[in-house]
Amino acid sequence: MAHSSVRQIAADCGVSIATVSRVLNGHTSVAPDTRARVEAAIAARAPAVLVPRRSTIPRSGPVFVRCPYLLSDYFGLIVSAVTETLRLQDRVVHLDAGESSQSSHPLATLAGSAAGAILVLPPEDPAELLALRRRGFPFVVVDPRTRPTPDIASVSAAHVTGARRVTAHLLELGHRRIGVIAGPQEWLAGSDRLAGHHAAMGQAGILSDPALIRLVPPTLEEGFEAAGHLLDLPERPTALVCFNDKIAVGALRAAQARGLDVPRDLSVTGFDDIDISRATTPELTTVRQPLEEMGRTAVALLSRLMNRDKVEALHMELATELVVRGSTGPPS
Structure with missing residues (x-):
């Protein structure tokens, strides 16, 4: 922190520059209420400064x-x-x-x-x-x-990159009507994976269809239900991108319940590469996270x-x- 900032914080709190310095350096010889006041002033004037408490x-x-x-x-x-x-x-x-x-x-x-x-x-x-x-x-x-x-x-x-690659894989195979079963968008992984999908579609000159996107909790049961809705559309997708392996297993079961062959009638992808991705028939194409x-x-x-x-x-x-x-x- 610049000396001028230390001086300003000292003035804000009505304490000496030495007191501010002691707080910044984690010394114990500062009264708790004074320390709290100085830390609040530091946070207000210099949010990036981290105040150590080495004694504790x-x-x-x-x-x-x-x-x-x-x-x-x-x-x-x-x-x-x-x-x-x-x-x-x-x-x-x-x-x-x-x-x-x-x-x-x-x-x-x-x-x-x-x-x-x-x-x-x-x-x-x-x-x-x-x-x-x-x-x-x-x-x-x-x-x-x-x-x-x-x-x-x-x-x-690297969620964005992983999702972009799996969608690009489906596009390279010739799929254009791709359904998406994504996770909660308030989670960083969920929003980043959906962003990666949109990026791959945009690079191929295809606008993502909101009617083909479902946002669900990452469970097998939710994947089964969401995939069922997409597969029952008058014009169903030819591929499903599932941003979780458990969701993808649910999608495989939804396809099987409708007599669809995977991958002849429908391609399905997952994300994470957990053990369940290798326990399905056929085994899942997925994105491996280095967990x-x-x-x-x-x-x-x-x-x-x-x-x-x-x-x-x-x-x-x-x-x-x-x-x-x-x-x-x-x-x-």
Whole structure:
């Protein structure tokens, strides 16, 4: 922070420049109410400045790994990679998983009890995450729900690129009437994957038809129902892009219920490449997310933050891969 800004914050709070400096450097010799007043002024004048609290954040303490969802074949792969990598570094891991984890360990309590944290798809408002970061607490978000602010470290997959590639694959096969079953658009992954689909269609000179797009929760049952609506249209699509493997399995079942052969009558694609994508007949063409690598990368990034190393890139997107299997082919 520039010296002039420190002087302005000192004037705003009615304290000395030395007091502002002590707050910025994490010294303990500042009264709690004074510290809070200075931090508020810093946030108002210089939102990008992170105020450390070195006295309350132990570098050698445990690492919280929080995933407020069932550890299924998606989240389980990420969390397993995170915990295994941390233990290889001789870190004590406090795993907090399941649908009740958000209430059992709210974000505000982490800074005083852990050296750092890895948060998988955190449901909190971005303002809560930013407040935690401004306290100087090191954490990394894996698979962020919303687009992270510049100050928050995150690791995710290249959703836009992956979705663009899978739609381009169908276009190259000759499909033009392509239905889409996408996830919730308030989730970053959902909106980015749909954006990738639109980009591929636009590059081919085709305007996406809103009547062929369904937005549903990412479950097999929702995929079955949404695919049924699309396949019952007077002019049904020749291909379905499903932005989740479970949705795609539901779509395969909807096609089978209507006597459609995949891929002769209908092509179906998924996204994620979890185990279920290889347990179908035919096996799913899908987009592979590097789920385990996302977990390991998050640990490497967190280690640098806990060591107070300089980090040039806080947002990391790992490449996805199109995996072509038997569920896609040319339109009949």
